[in-house]
Amino acid sequence: MAAAAPISPATGDFAERESQLYMRTFIRIPVALARGEGVRVWDVAGNEYLDFFGGIAVNVLGHCHPAVVNAVTEQVQTLIHTTCLYYTSPQLELGQLLIENSCLDRVFYVNSGAEAAETAIKLARKWGKHHHNGAYRIITAENSFHGRTLGSLAATGQPHYHHDFAPLPAGFSYVPYNDLDALQAAVTDETVAIMLEPVMGEAGVYPATAEYLQGARQLCDDHGILLILDEIQSGMGRSGRLWAYETYGVEPDIMTLAKGLAGGMPIGACLAKDSAAAFEPGDHGSTFGGHLVSCAAGVATLRTIIEEDLPANVRQVGAVLGERLAALAAETGAIQEIRQSGLLIGIELHEPVAGGVLTHCLEHGLLVNKTSDTTIRLAPPLTINEEHVDQAVAILGTAIKAATAD
Ligand SMILES: Cc1ncc(COP(=O)(O)O)c(C=O)c1O
Incomplete structure (x- = not known):
């Protein structure tokens, strides 16, 4: 050749x-x-x-950024990959930073935003199966964006991205964004979660109103279902707070992260409150999830954002x-x-x-x-x-x- x-x-x-x-x-x-x-x-x-x-x-x-470059350089010279089957310190350090600086209790690492959304969807379904009478439907917003794998694409409320890839996983309902009445009307006994971007980024930057996000939280509490916030674009300080949910005074049960989490290195994460962290050994996994170099970069990035x-x-x-x-x-x-x-x-x-x-x-x-x-x-x-x-x-x-x- x-x-x-x-x-x-x-x-x-x-x-x-x-x-x-x-x-x-x-x-x-x-x-x-x-x-x-x-x-x-x-x-x-x-x-x-x-x-x-x-x-x-x-x-x-x-x-x-020198902090990211140094962390990555040091990590690639020390240990690049082990899988999640072994204990490693960059994963733990990043986990500690994420948990100490958010309202969530547990983390699962992946490699991208779409995978973080997949994780959140699976986690909500598992939780619904065991803690909410088998409920599985997830309500998302019209024009939302959660990724391009089949599950995250099904969650994405943009039919023009769906057409050529049907059939998509079932179990998603779409409602107009910032319309609390529509959200309320869409909740049924089969609903396990409401999944929203606090700021719809790909749609053209549409922030949720405080009334909407607080209302969504209340709705979840009233029905005993989960609020999943996709902070893949809005998180990591971009909103003017570390997490956009802080600007609304609303806490999610599950939060997805990716994009800026490792300052340019590929990573994603799904965080959950203890009450929603329903996974058991074998339920989910990822060969590269929590990659050491990305986690080291994540530690450097998050520390810099917080310290500065x-x-x-x-x-x-x-x-x-x-x-x-x-x-x-x-x-x-x-x-x-x-x-x-x-x-x-x-x-x-x-x-x-x-x-x-x-x-x-x-x-x-x-x-x-x-x-x-x-x-x-x-x-x-x-x-x-x-x-x-x-x-x-x-x-x-x-x-x-x-x-x-x-
Ligand atoms: C809010 C949101 N969720 C999910 C994703 C998907 O992330 P990725 O492209 O890393 O799969 C994006 C990407 O733009 C996003 O903005």
């Missing part, structure tokens, strides 16, 4: 080469990134970008970013609504020009994301300062004006 030609940054042939190699699942943004440091990344040609998307809300400490009080930075810089965006809305007249939870922001445009805005931002050195033709999403590292905000908003303003004039 002939050796594959090395990919040459100089020839810039990434798009053509990958079109022959990969399954066509991604529409790539036309830039090949090579290096990152803090809030900035550089492409293969050396162009610099301010990263206000953070690898889909993952890079909570920015790129290559990054949620406080999120509240302070997030408020400035919100003000600057409101001023931009007034100046351009192009923005219909700004939805915000800390450093997770959805900018709703009047016109369907989000793609154009993204392209113009890229040309001017800013990475942002779009969740629809009218919605720009920002999820920068939690470490940004006002200078980064000023630079980003200036580029965003230029890009919005250019895209609406195109």
Whole structure:
């Protein structure tokens, strides 16, 4: 077999080469990134970008944070993999940090958000079988996003993602988000849990109202069922508190985490209160779950967030970013609504020009994301300062004006 030609940054042939190699699942943004440091990344040609998307809300400490780099380096030089069949210290340390700093009592590690959702679904079903008369149905929100494996996809309330993959696991009901009456009406004797994102991220950043999330908690208490909160995007300080549930004064029975949990290394986790932790030996498992390198990175990430009080930075810089965006809305007249939870922001445009805005931002050195033709999403590292905000908003303003004039 002939050796594959090395990919040459100089020839810039990434798009053509990958079109022959990969399954066509991604529409790539036309830039090949090579290096990152803090809030900035550089492409293969050396162009610099301010990263206000953070690898889909993952890079909570920015790129290559020294605490994460050191933890990963030390761990790969010590022990990389053992499986969960042995005791290891990074898993325990991360578990201790998670439990001491949340309202939950127990943790199960996986490798991604979808797997964390699968774990939560299985856990709720097991609990329902043994503690709630065999109830198994889970109510989720329309337009929610919980992942792309079959179970997490079934929980995801977006039929357009379902169509080609039917039949999906049964037992899910979908209700409009932020509509307490609809939630109440959907609960039956077969319901075991309500599963919600405190802030719907992939849908375009829609925070739950306090009334809704508190009402959901009350509903669960009234019916003796479980509240599962998906904090995969909203957790790890992004909301301005370590967990978004704290901003609502509501405690979940089960919480799913992934994304920023290990500062860029792959990991996921499902946490539960003792009362909901119904798994027994053999019920669930994962060869790579709780990977030592990811857990070491998780310890470094969580410690840094807590010790440097990054949620406080999120509240302070997030408020400035919100003000600057409101001023931009007034100046351009192009923005219909700004939805915000800390450093997770959805900018709703009047016109369907989000793609154009993204392209113009890229040309001017800013990475942002779009969740629809009218919605720009920002999820920068939690470490940004006002200078980064000023630079980003200036580029965003230029890009919005250019895209609406195109
Ligand atoms: C709220 C939420 N849940 C679950 C997931 C799925 O996570 P992953 O892509 O790691 O499987 C995502 C990913 O965007 C998410 O935002």
